[in-house]
Amino acid sequence: MITLHHVPQSRSMRVLWLLNELEVEFGIAPHPLDGSLRDPAFLSLSPAGRVPALEIEGERMFEATAIMEYLCEKFPERGLGRAPTDPDRMAWLVWLHFADTVTGCVDVLRRAHAEGAAGMMRDELVRLRRCYDAIEGRLSTPVENRDYLLTSGFSACDIAVGQAVYMARHFLAIEAWPELTAWYARITERDTFEAALPSPDAARMFTQEFYEVPNG
Template identity: 65%
Template sequence: MITLHHVPQSRSMRVLWLLHELEIDFQVVEHAFDKSLRQPEFLTLSPAGRVPALEIEGERMFESGAMVEYLCERFPEWGLGRAPGDMDRMAWLVWVHFAETISQHVAALTQQHIMLYEDEMRSPIIMKLEVARLRKCYEAIEARLSTPVENRDYLLTSGFSACDIAVGQAVYMARRFARLDGYPEVQAWYARITERESFAKSLPGPDSALIYEQEFYEVWDG
């Protein structure tokens, strides 16, 4: 049995989306985004006290990029990975892990807007820098999707893959802080991938606790 430890609207959503795409049997243990992730029991699953954590046949994993690679290798019949020797292997690896570049800027903004409760703790300078960095990430995706290659509807020439899931989920979070206005290819690609049933299944349920209570967070001006 595969068990995913998941916090809605967090990095673990990319693994949940992938699991739905793979159409395999799994179960989800939903956690709150709070200090319970620092409890000794959870730290045996994820030593940094973060999600996702994945239990699979007695083994444990605690890095989302590694989970994406492992699951694609374990279930290759769905064509969401790219094997060594495949023409898109290098690009697949780059984009799967680029999701974490986006996510680290989202994490910094989440801390500034949500985790720091006192106004004096917040920094408009940091917020502006991190939003600018997210826009740089959008520019990279826009450039990739704008490459004049036939059928470039996804990040890889060979079609939809787990790197669209990983980067798409990171953009799902990033849109809380940096809008996609001005990035038409990114907007079209994001709309395309989020039409998938597997994406809808990975969204928070009606009873889920949410990290983000607002659709968009403006830069705080002090």
């Protein structure tokens, strides 16, 4: 049995999306945004008190991209990972983990906005623009069928980076990056993405659609 410990709109959303794509049986242990992630019971699953945490076959995992890498290797038949002998293996690893670079920017932006730290937000938006530039550059590479981050097609990279961009769009719109915009629309049309979105009555990590830089 697989159980995903999940907070809507957080990093655990990318694992939920992946599990939907893998079409495996799993359950969700939802967590509210009330400090319960610091309870000893949850800290035994994720020592930093963060989601996702995954319980699988009597073991526990934490760290989203590690979980994604493991699940792709455990269920290779869906073709969302890339084996060590695959020509796209290096790129797969790079882009899978690049999702955490994007999300790191989001973490700083959330904290800076909460503190009214306009200068910190502006500095981090520069870094986030560079991340968007990197994705745009990758998707603009003149190769046949560049619909996804890998030449070989849709993979867990698109899930991880796509969900990171989903979070980042709360602070920086993507429309100025045309290839990124088209790719994001393409991957978020999937039913598996829709199934990973928070339900209408769920507590959300983002309470606004967009967060402006505070005055000052």
